[in-house]
Amino acid sequence: MLRPKIMFAAIAGVGVTALSALGGDVVVTTPSADAFCRQSVPTRSYGAAGGLCVAGTSSVNGSGAARGRFDTMIKFPTADTKAAFDAVYGAGNWRLATAKLTLSEIDQPVNAIFPRGVGEFDIFWFSNDNWTEGPGTPNSSVTGTGTMITWSYLSAIAPGAVQQSLGRFQNQGVFDLQTFTLTPTAGLAADVEGGTVVSLRLSPVTSTLGFTFHSRNYGNPDQHPHLALTAMPRLPGDMNCDGLLNNFDIDPFVLALTDPESYGTEYPGCSLLIGDMNLDGAFNNFDIDLFVECIVNGCRN
Ligand SMILES: [Ca+2]
Ligand SMILES: [Ca+2]
Ligand SMILES: [Ca+2]
Incomplete structure (x- = not known):
């Protein structure tokens, strides 16, 4: 031998x-839907808001008013990502290597609906993609119907969904982009390698956490959530x-x-x-x- x-x-x-460098390509995908929901108003839907939020049960806004718990759902399509990696490696000859989620923190949100505060939160891969963001905003929320994300709807679908932890993270309390390196779990990898939709759930750990960040509905696309993915040979x-x-x-x-x-x-x-x-x-x-x-x-x- x-x-x-x-x-x-x-x-x-x-x-x-x-030989020229061929790989290390980073493919970025942006959300097709994102929405937060609030435990204190479980039927309200805010999916068209310019902000998203994950907050603990004891969170408060800039005036010290109690805001309670917020969870956020974000949905990323990966069909284009798969096509890009297929083009680089050949169809099916790659697997997900790394995944990084970037969020644009708003440390002092103007709208009083949003709390503030530094703390820890979890990011989960969420197996159920059957949800929509809905048309509500903080100043004009709607009663969620159908698959619109509300606290009630999320609570109804969560027990039947698989949630895989992609990591526990902390916000910084600044007005800036923050990048979180996600664990490429089996569920996340299968979604990306299959070119299907990735749903993420952000849930609070710290009771006083109030992490507010820009949504896909915000005016400046540079501030939208994005998921940066890399691949490696299978x-x-x-x-x-x-x-x-x-x-x-x-x-x-x-x-x-x-x-x-x-x-x-x-x-x-x-x-x-x-x-x-x-x-x-x-x-x-x-x-x-x-x-x-x-x-x-x-x-x-
Ligand atoms: Ca090499
Ligand atoms: Ca949205
Ligand atoms: Ca061979």
Whole structure:
């Protein structure tokens, strides 16, 4: 089994020219729906508000008035995300690597409906996508009907939904963007890899938390929530894309490294990036050692 090492040593010796970085692509998706709901007014719907909020039971606004608990739901479509990663890696040859949610905090919201306060909150992947944001606003809320998010509707669908924790986070009490690195759980990964809708639920941990941030309905799109996703090869080193990593991947790996154009012709459903063994977003000589190790000793991941 020493042959691969010898072969790659010879390839490295001929001085393969630098290959351009192909991966590490970040694909951003923005919400198709978002809405908060309030425990104290369980049938009211505020889905067209410019703000969203997650707040604890003891939250207060800028005047010290009790606001109570708020939860927020955000829905992200990922069909375009899937298409983008399919284009980079070949259809089905990738999996979700990282997910980061960015929210634009409003530390001193003007509308008195919103509380203020720093604390902890949880972000959950929420399996039920059967909800809508509705047309209500803080100054003109509506009685929620059908699938509009209200405290009552969320409470009704939550027991039948799977909720996977994507992490516990804290707001900063500033007027600025904040990015939260989410754990790519099975549910979140399946949604993104399937190109379906991702629903997130934000729930309070700290009773005095009052985290208010801009919604998708806010005027400036730069302040809207967004989810930044990256992918990695589903099976790094599977250069012939047959779902297995073995000796039959050696020749295509060498071809990809030395003659990417011919590789593309011979393996049209694959991608050079499947050879990104060290997951740095590029396929080049630095991936050789790990590939050889995987072939000879088996991969660590
Ligand atoms: Ca909304
Ligand atoms: Ca293979
Ligand atoms: Ca690499």
